[in-house]
Amino acid sequence: MPVSQKQPKIPQLRFPEFSGEWEGKKLGDIAERYNGLKSKTKKDFGSGSAYITYTQIFENSKIKIENFGKVKVGENENQNKAKYGDVFFTTSSETPLEVGMSSVLLDRKFHPYLNSFAFGIRPKSFEILNPEFAQFYFRADVFRNKMYKLAQGSTRFNISRVEFMIKSILLPCSDEQKKIAGFLGSVDEWIENLTAQKETLGSYKRGLMQRIFSQEIKFKDDEGKDFPDWEEIKLKSVGEINTGTTPKTSVNEYWGNKYLWVTPTDISFNKNIVKTERGLTEAGLEEGREISTSSLLVTCIASIGKNAILREKGSCNQQINTLTPNEENSVDFFYYLINAKPNHLLRYASSGNMKILNKTTFSKIKFAIPELKEQKKIADFLSEIDTMIANKQAEITAAKKWKRGLMQQMFV
Numbered sequence: 001m002p003v004s005q006k007q008p009k010i011p012q013l014r015f016p017e018f019s020g021e022w023e024g025k026k027l028g029d030i031a032e033r034y035n036g037l038k039s040k041t042k043k044d045f046g047s048g049s050a051y052i053t054y055t056q057i058f059e060n061s062k063i064k065i066e067n068f069g070k071v072k073v074g075e076n077e078n079q080n081k082a083k084y085g086d087v088f089f090t091t092s093s094e095t096p097l098e099v100g101m102s103s104v105l106l107d108r109k110f111h112p113y114l115n116s117f118a119f120g121i122r123p124k125s126f127e128i129l130n131p132e133f134a135q136f137y138f139r140a141d142v143f144r145n146k147m148y149k150l151a152q153g154s155t156r157f158n159i160s161r162v163e164f165m166i167k168s169i170l171l172p173c174s175d176e177q178k179k180i181a182g183f184l185g186s187v188d189e190w191i192e193n194l195t196a197q198k199e200t201l202g203s204y205k206r207g208l209m210q211r212i213f214s215q216e217i218k219f220k221d222d223e224g225k226d227f228p229d230w231e232e233i234k235l236k237s238v239g240e241i242n243t244g245t246t247p248k249t250s251v252n253e254y255w256g257n258k259y260l261w262v263t264p265t266d267i268s269f270n271k272n273i274v275k276t277e278r279g280l281t282e283a284g285l286e287e288g289r290e291i292s293t294s295s296l297l298v299t300c301i302a303s304i305g306k307n308a309i310l311r312e313k314g315s316c317n318q319q320i321n322t323l324t325p326n327e328e329n330s331v332d333f334f335y336y337l338i339n340a341k342p343n344h345l346l347r348y349a350s351s352g353n354m355k356i357l358n359k360t361t362f363s364k365i366k367f368a369i370p371e372l373k374e375q376k377k378i379a380d381f382l383s384e385i386d387t388m389i390a391n392k393q394a395e396i397t398a399a400k401k402w403k404r405g406l407m408q409q410m411f412v
């Protein structure tokens with residue numbers, strides 16, 4: 001018979017002043033469980049008292065006070081209020097990997113209600129479960145793995161609150177909990193500082209784009225002279241314009257990994273499209289509509305104006321208009337131009353529940369355009385800022401990866 005491996009009770013990475021095994025505790029022995037809002041209807045939400053939303057818990061390890069929802073609660077209603085140190089868990093998700101996400105209330109002044117799609121636990125003693133430590137422990141892989149095993153369902157996954165409370169966890173003494181929380185809190189501050197730097201660069205770029213494309217900021221040529229005045233022209237004069245199409249989804253030979261096939265969901269905040277959810281074969285590209293390299297792809301239905309550059313041969317669906325600039329124009333310039341003026345496109349979209357910007361209308365939209373040399377100067381300048389933002393994002397990603405590695409070694 002295979003020998004079962006016991007869970008280690010000593011972390012791999014530890015502060016030198018601490019030793020000995022961590023102590024096993026059942027959640028039901030160290031905390032009391034309570035439920036979120038009950039007997040509420042849609043009309044109760046939107047005004048009134050603060051409540052913690054599902055999204056707040058799912059996205060953050062600690063509750064952000066500024067993001068509360070609002071709910072009307074009568075004086076005689078028997079509803080639970082949260083307080084400092086309470087830990088909240090989501091009860092369901094679309095995937096088992098995301099069920100039971102946690103967040104901790106670390107503000108002593110606020111006593112919000114809790115949404116009905118979550119439950120809270122209240123530590124019986126902060127000496128046994130320190131709130132700042134809980135913020136990190138319940139997000140660590142060692143605990144998340146316990147949640148995966150509790151997940152039940154097929155199309156949507158849930159956890160049993162009763163089963164949750166009989167789960168055992170390993171905890172260090174109070175002083176070690178505080179030490180771990182303080183260290184990881186410093187790591188979080190570092191990540192938050194990097195994130196703030198990235199956001200500052202993004203704001204700086206957006207401000208510059210507005211001033212550049214309103215011609216408040218002027219560029220000079222290589223000899224320090226002014227460029228010619230910008231000329232207002234229609235997009236159809238810039239280059240070739242097309243709308244995408246979709247090969248038959250039932251024909252398997254059309255679908256593969258040789259060429260990119262772009263839909264609006266593939267167009268994110270990245271300048272260049274480097275991967276797509278689905279791809280095409282040679283036959284699929286011939287059946288669809290091939291897009292030339294260095295073409296700008298602009299969404300034309302619903303979320304109008306999202307855009308990115310396709311640097312290689314590929315295709316897209318009919319929710320996207322494509323612009324392939326001629327040799328007198330820079331595709332990078334038009335990427336920044338449209339990002340700076342999203343509302344300009346919306347003005348031309350058809351009215352109704354579903355806004356549409358068809359190929360004909362798209363081709364007639366007018367923009368003030370400089371000559372190619374100035375286009376390139378503007379695009380190169382903004383690309384340098386994009387590189388700075390990308391580098392800052394790489395630092396954030398590396399810091400988060402390092403933190404996760406630390407947590408894997410600091411918890412058991």
